[in-house]
Amino acid sequence: MLDFTYMVPTKILFGRNTIEHLGEELKQYGQRILFVYGQGSIKKTGLYDSVTDIFIKNNVIFHELSGVQPNPRISLVRQGVSLCREHDIECIVAVGGGSVIDCAKTIATGFYHDGDPWDLFLLGDSSVKKALPIGTVLTVAGTGSEMNGNAVISNEETIEKLAIHHDVLRPRFSILDPTYTFLVPQHQTAAGTIDIFSHILEQYFSPTKDAFVQNRMAESLLKTCIYYGPLALAEPSNYEARAQLMWTSSIALNGLLGYGRVSDWATHGIEHALSAAYDVTHGVGLAILTPCWMEYVFNEETKDKFVEYARNVWQIKGTDEMVVAKKGIEKTKEFFTTLGMPQTLRAVGVKQNALAKMAEKTVMHGDIGKFKKLGKNDVLTILQNAF
């Protein structure tokens, strides 16, 4: 096990009607709030009214920033920073999925940055110093942003999608009511499940050999996705399925699986270049790319990890390790197909002549991947195989 510092101070209020605690949580952080949300679905579901009623009852002065899109844009972050400065905002409340939360996080730290908030993504994590406190009300399970210090933002001008990570970006509290996800459409539920699954795999496929408890915990979360993902699709209002996926999304990326070992993150790197260029849903991109990444990096040398995965996650029997390992990859593909995911980049509208540029963007800050290091040509081959 490698050395690590674990700090996950986010308070989680999990269950039906936990929104009732929003007022008392906010009291600790201030009276002037920026309320960030997406494209209006919370108005249809009534959540907008619940939240604003609580604001009013608690004498909170709130300003709204709406319209956060999937693959949230730096331009909206800039607007948010201006609003915070103009109204002397003390705390940000993000109501939505990962995109809304990531946008809120970037505003929260952009507030303290002299200059353009995109600088932070170019300068890297050490440039993040401070952030306004953030509270979230989660409406889509997937990114895990509700319990971690990560934010991913797209720059529509430079066609880049980059991430920052810092403990100051961890939400102070997150309200996780699984009933809010009952109305998440099938396609998005599937994409969210694959996002969770991929977060676990990126940490599971690690070059650190000694990570026994981390590996076993990762397997337990993968099994949860395999069990409850299809159930949530079949029965959108199945509370237990939604609850299990929601809590798993938070644990999958709050640090627990990654502390004490090196993680890979190559597939996410490639997918970010893809969704920066094509605005593909993140989980869909991951569903297409993950099996291709697996097939590309699988060989005699990396075999052991694939065998461990196939046996422990998919219960593949047999003594021929190469066969066992390959069956694990097959099972992964089948699982994604069961969830209704496309299998090729072509199917989501990607043009073949765009692949080289994507490969270039993927490695623009250096080679990617820790389980197996990938350069531009490796990435291009994976993209071509995924095409």
Add this chain to the structure above:
Amino acid sequence: MLDFTYMVPTKILFGRNTIEHLGEELKQYGQRILFVYGQGSIKKTGLYDSVTDIFIKNNVIFHELSGVQPNPRISLVRQGVSLCREHDIECIVAVGGGSVIDCAKTIATGFYHDGDPWDLFLLGDSSVKKALPIGTVLTVAGTGSEMNGNAVISNEETIEKLAIHHDVLRPRFSILDPTYTFLVPQHQTAAGTIDIFSHILEQYFSPTKDAFVQNRMAESLLKTCIYYGPLALAEPSNYEARAQLMWTSSIALNGLLGYGRVSDWATHGIEHALSAAYDVTHGVGLAILTPCWMEYVFNEETKDKFVEYARNVWQIKGTDEMVVAKKGIEKTKEFFTTLGMPQTLRAVGVKQNALAKMAEKTVMHGDIGKFKKLGKNDVLTILQNAF
């Protein structure tokens, strides 16, 4: 999944030489410190010198409270509270295992309690309101006290051993350096491993049917104990074995496995009555009692959970569920025996005529157990079977 509030803010500094961070961590909490430790083993290992050197270098004014015994006594807690009041202490540093940390936690909250600190155990958790900040340096893996809000204290006058639980008792930081546990004797290493194992079982054997991800995570931690417990006994300086057990001890009881479901805790209840009367090592008591608890509560109605346990933790095959379940219990016994644990109360010096009193003490605040409710006669039968 049941509703829950998750809050585990303890910062963990894990790895070799993380003691180097003690000074900077303390800066946040004050200059006047109560330094609590056990019976002097830290003087032999040099840890006492390392810690006091850091205090001196950081201009910390420290007062010592040493002599904490296993099954820590309320009398020492009283001394600690007096010291804190006399010297206007701002923060407590506990260096040792669970007993030292539990003693420190009780001093930390006793400081704010008007009256005798034992009151808190009689009045219950709601009487705990506030506590001095605590930092820990862990030297024995087992109790998980380094990352939770629990404290167990013995009253030598009333022959009681009771617990309090409150989030204000969670350490602000804990330094986990696995090398500190290299010198933990075999017997104590085994007892610590069983303590971890039992904490997981107490949460795993739950009446809450819907706890998929919690169950799978519990199984992953049980497997870690099964794999690394014997290895730590065979190779006391095996870093990975010590590290895996240490981190597992923290995760096993920081809340992660219990949030979202009801836990049992009957075996711990019986063991506390046992070790209050006989000063038996906690893990040894658990090793004797756990299989007897399993055999007593196992029946046609509770079978499913035992089958799940046998199949997922011990990989028992077969279609006859009663047989599979019983093999799981057998495997548990074998595991404890492999670790060198005694199998009977008689073997640790318990007198048969003491059993009735112990059963009475166990249920003095009401029936115990949530997986299966146990009254005085149930407890007595378990004790007799364990004799």
